[in-house]
Amino acid sequence: MQNPRLASRYAKSLVDLSSEKGQLEAVHTDMQFLQQLSKTNPDVVALLRSPIIKPDKKQQILAAIFDGKVSAITAAFVKLLVVKGREGNLPEIAQEFSRQYDVLKNISKVKITTAVPLDAAILDVIKTKVQAGTDKKVTLETAVNPDLIGGFVLESNNNLFDASVLRDLNDIKKQFAENIYVHNIR
Structure with a gap:
């Protein structure tokens, strides 16, 4: 901006x-x-x-x-x-x-990004779960990113919940790069 x-x-x-x-x-x-x-x-x-x-x-x-x-x-x-x-x-x-x-209208925007498009029934369940934690009306925005491989990324009120396979693979890659167990072998 x-x-x-x-x-x-x-x-x-x-x-x-x-x-x-x-x-x-x-x-x-x-x-x-x-x-x-x-x-x-x-x-x-x-x-x-x-x-x-x-x-x-x-x-x-x-x-x-x-x-x-x-x-x-x-x-x-x-x-x-x-x-x-x-x-x-x-x-x-x-x-x-x-x-x-x-x-003003007490609306919370939530964006969910998945590897494949979600059907309406799953979106309704997600919306209900997210809305249960708040007194605001929730509007759900969807996006598709095949790079995620699986899982989802949920963005709401400047909070990010990343439960994607891509994130898990990156975490594993980072652990192998650090290789914290090598110094214990010597």
């Missing part, structure tokens, strides 16, 4: 305004759309951060992209960012908005 303080302040302002207007859910949906757009389309991020493209041209392009896809509050917010010269921070602001929304 380039400027976390700036992203936090703008996101907080947007959370407060959208809550006051009763459109928090709509703006949250818009921010998820903006996050997805910035992840999947690097040209939009390049447009936002380009010092060569004039602000009025950026405003026209962004208005064409967001036309009918975002709420009026989000459109006005993006326009304000362009006027203030902060449009390059829009992906970070959208991410920070989602984080503040989760705190």
